[in-house]
Amino acid sequence: MSERAGKLSRPDGEHITWRRVEGRGPTVVWLGGFRSDMEGTKAQALADWARAAGRSYLRFDYLGHGQSSGDFREKGTITRWREDALGVLDEMVEGPAILVGSSMGGWIACLVAMARQDQVKALVLIAPAADFTEKLIATEMPPQGRAALAADGVWLRPSEYGEPYPITRTLIEDGARWSILGADRVPIEVPTRILQGAADPDVPWRHALELAQALKGDDVVFSLIKDGDHRLSRPQDIARLLGVLEELAAL
Template identity: 80%
Template sequence: MSERAGTLDRPDGERLAWRAVDGVGPTVVWLGGFRSDMTGTKAEALAEWAQAKGRAYLRFDYLGHGQSSGDFQAKGTITRWREDALAVLDALVDGPAILVGSSMGGWIACLAAMAQRGRVAAMVLIAPAPDFTEKLMAPEIPPEGRAALAADGVWLRPSEYGDPYPITRALLEDGARWSILGSEPVPIEVPVRILQGGADPDVPWRHALELANALSGQDVTFTLIKDGDHRLSRPQDIARLIAAVEEF
């Protein structure tokens, strides 16, 4: 079964690029990570799986990511990317959805599930990074980064994965609005499977475990892959991901 492609118009004139495989069952929806896109290894592997199994599958790029339009630095916030995910669910998904979120996508998946409780049937999260702007990113900003944020509103954060990331004051301040890890349970009751690398340099396994423990639902499984990195894109990691999705 072939994959369709298109764009979704947003009210401000921006366009979100998407690709879909028509099939049966709840639609599996890929939610990528910060500065990632829908052509990554895991997203492609799920597309191949969906085509082989005849399963419905949708992937897309947030504003300022991949093939979607928009200025990442000027408009990129958790608020905006949450809105993108909700718009995609509303416009392109019929019936229930299984959200598969990687890194930041795990946070966006949780926010979407909380906003559309009747639409989300289950979630599979890979190295989920809820509250990463406040709990993982902000504490690691060096003095020169804080000076740049104070003076210019943006800091170019070095990355192991390519060009430096523009981290803006708006991103950090907005992210704090969407914090879900605190004293209250995270009100998500659907089944959740979490895959986490023990050697992840970006999302410590204890951070992902904190999310697992905070979820109010009881059907939650946390799998620690001791030698796994952040991307979890090795063949054995992909096999675990597909097995987790196939549970639903």
């Protein structure tokens, strides 16, 4: 089956760019990571799988990402990207959905699953960076980063994947509103599969395991790939991801 593309208009005049493969449900929805887009290796691999298997699949770019509109620094909050994901799910997905969230997308997927408990039937989380603004950035920010935030409201955080990432004060403060790791259990009870690299320099495997242990449901499988990095985009990683999806789609 072919893949269609389009734009979803938002109330503030911005638009979210999406691509869709029509097929049988449940619809698999891709939620990308921080500063990533829907052209990445894993997102494209899922599109190829969906076409070959006749599965329904939807991917999109958050505002400020990829082909969607909006300035990253202005639109860059967890509140905004959660709203983007909910808008896509509400307006473009009929029936049950399986959310596949990578890195920050794993956090967004959890927030969406909590808000749409009747529709989200399963989660696949790849190196899930739950609460990353608070637990993985703010706590490890160097003195020069804190000075930049205080003076300019933004810190350009060095990245192994290209240009520095702009980390804004607004992003850090807003992220605290959506924290899910803490004293209470995370109220998600759908089947959840977590794929995590032990050699991930960005999301320590113990951080992902903390999320797995906090989920309220019992059908949670945590897979630790000993030589896996953060992206988990190697052929063997993609094969593992597709195997998990096949399992969940058949439930």
